[in-house]
Amino acid sequence: MPELSRFFGIVVMMYARDHSPPHFxxxxxxxxxxxxxxxxxxxxxxxxxxxxxxxxxxxELHRQDLRAAWDALSQGVVPAQIEPLD
Incomplete structure (x- = not known):
């Protein structure tokens, strides 16, 4: 499960081939x-x-990046890291 981002002790991940709706x-x-x-x-x-x-x-800041990560994983591609919350 790729880690997409980490901030303030929160780790955001996505599973490859996970079920719909698109989520993290x-x-x-x-x-x-x-x-x-x-x-x-x-x-x-x-x-x-x-x-x-x-x-x-x-x-809210990274919805487009999350969509791209979901699409990448559904195609078997490792998604890019997403900037953390500052």
């Missing part, structure tokens, strides 16, 4: 959530409120 995994400590790229809706799991707020902000 965000891990913070022992917490993990699957997050829809388009809506930023949590599909499964939980993150602490502050971590989720940072993930939402980061997603």
């Amino acid at each position: 995994h965000a891990r913070y400590g022992e917490h993990e959530a699957l997050i829809d790229i388009e809506s930023t809706e949590v599909l499964r799991g939980t993150l602490p409120r502050r971590a989720m707020q940072m993930v939402e902000e980061w997603t």
Whole structure:
């Protein structure tokens, strides 16, 4: 599972050939959530409120990069790293 970004203790990853809808995994400590790229809706799991707020902000900034990463993985290509949240 490629790591796409890491910021403030949050690790963002995607699995190759993962199920639709396009989403990513965000891990913070022992917490993990699957997050829809388009809506930023949590599909499964939980993150602490502050971590989720940072993930939402980061997603808004990098939605196009996340779409490109999803497309790359679906074609068997390792996606590019995505800039962390500053």
